[in-house]
Amino acid sequence: MIDLWLVAGLLLLAALAFILVPVLRGQRAQAEEDRTALNVALYEERVRELETQHAAGTLTDEQLAAGKAEAGRELLVDTEGDAQRHGNLGRAVPIAAAVLVPVLGLALYLHWGASDKLELARQFDHQPASMEEMVARLEQAVKAQPDGVEGWYFLARGYMAMERPAEAANAFERTVALAGRDPSLLGQWAQALYFANGQQWSEQIQGLTDEALQSDPGEVTSRGLLGIVAFEAGRYRDAIEHWEFLMNGLDPQDPNRMAIAQGIQRAREMLGEAAPAASADEAPVEMRVRVELAPNVAGQVQPEDSVFIFARPAAGEAMPLAVKRLKVADLPAEVILSDADAMMEQLRLSNFPQVELVARVSRSGNATAGEWIGRSGAVSSTEDRLQSLRIDQPEKR
Incomplete structure (x- = not known):
């Protein structure tokens, strides 16, 4: 903001110059006016003197x-170059204007100006340090x-x-009021209300x-929320x-899948449904994996941090084929990944003949x-030897 006020100050000084310079020159203009008045008085006195002599008979008409x-020529000579008169405004009006102009300008700027928006734009020029x-x-x-719709969203x-x-629900409500009743906004508003209400369903959320869903049957947030509530x-x-x-509408590479x-899978387990079984001519596939933390990582994680161990295709789709979930406190540990752990x-x-084994710590x-x-x-998916997996690298974002 310093440069803004500096420029404003320079412009103010330029404007005040138009008012104050004539005041500073006032004495000179007044002196010139006084000299002209004196010349006129002398001219008039000379004319009266001539008329007196004429009346006494001393001077003829010629x-x-x-x-x-x-006498007229002498007056013109004395006042030559002073044809344009300098008016005297006095000092009170210019000085009052010099004071009122900046005060009035500042008041109008503070009321209708956009200094706050300018400062905000500057703040967004650099990345925030935290959420x-x-x-x-x-x-x-x-x-x-x-x-501003984007700001509220x-x-x-x-x-x-x-x-x-609770604050998110209010902000989503404002977003909907400004942007219209877009299905994705309605779904996010409903989700915020659900968590603001202590995960209690309500007529408004319904x-x-x-x-x-009436506008968009595949609206992601609404489908996911209804699934959670049903579960x-x-x-x-x-x-x-x-x-x-919801799964059918997502891209195969979508990490939410x-x-x-x-x-x-959890819902099917709660229903007592068995995992898809291998056909009679297929040998069961099981991979034994031992997972441990590298020494440099052990001191930087918490016992309650989640550990996800999964196998995924070595090429092509990144969708996990089998997953197990542990905690850091459980490590080192051995797990078995098999077709019974398949999510689809x-x-x-x-x-898949070749797979990659991955272990991830997620706080x-x-x-x-x-x-x-x-x-x-x-690694071959049919490998029956114990596979060792060490968590030793920071994950790139």
Whole structure:
């Protein structure tokens, strides 16, 4: 803001110069005016003197006329170059204007100006150091531009990331009011309300999800939320239906597929459904994996951090074929990955001759992203020897 006020100050000085310079020159102009008035007074006195002499009979008419003409010429000579008179405004009006102009200008700028928006734009020129700083900036943004849809939307997402669902719900409500009842916005609004209400369902949430799915049957957030609610209520078949519908609409490389597939598997387990069995002519596929932490990693993780151990195709799709979940406190540990751990029937270990083994530590419990990771090279899915897997590298974001 310093450069803004510096430029404003320079412009103010230039404007004041137009007012104050004439005042500073006032004395000179006044002196010139006084000299002119004196010349005029002398001229008039000379004319009166000539007329007196004419009345006394000392001067003839011709001599009177000649004397007046001579006096007039002398007056013109004395006032030559002073044809343009300098008006005297006085000092009170210019000085008052010099004071009132900047004060009035500052008042008008503070009322209608955009210094807050300028400062906000400068803040967004550099990356925030934390989510808290980003949310604080967004709060300033919506305050400065209350009709900005993007500001309200990203503020709502920021509140959700900081686990402030009640504030997120209010921000999503404002976003919907400005942007219209887009299905994805309705779904996110419903999700925020659900967590703000202590994971209790309500008529408002039901209405929002119904409206979203009526416009877009594949709306991701609404489908996922309905699946969670159905699972928590013990309606596992409904949960599977919602999540499978959601899976069919996702890109094969979408990282969310893994979490959804795990939910479907858990729901099937709760229903007592067996995992897809291998055909009679297929040998069962099992891979034994020992997982441990490297010494340089052990001191940088917490006992309750999640550890995901999975096999995925060595080439092509990155979708996991079999997954096990442990905690850091369980390591070192041995696990068995098999077709029984498949999340989708068409994606089983026995369907892929070469796989890659991966172990990931995730403090947030996110199976698709974490802080530390360990990988094997390509391994035959029929390998029956114990495979060693060490978590020893920070995961690149």
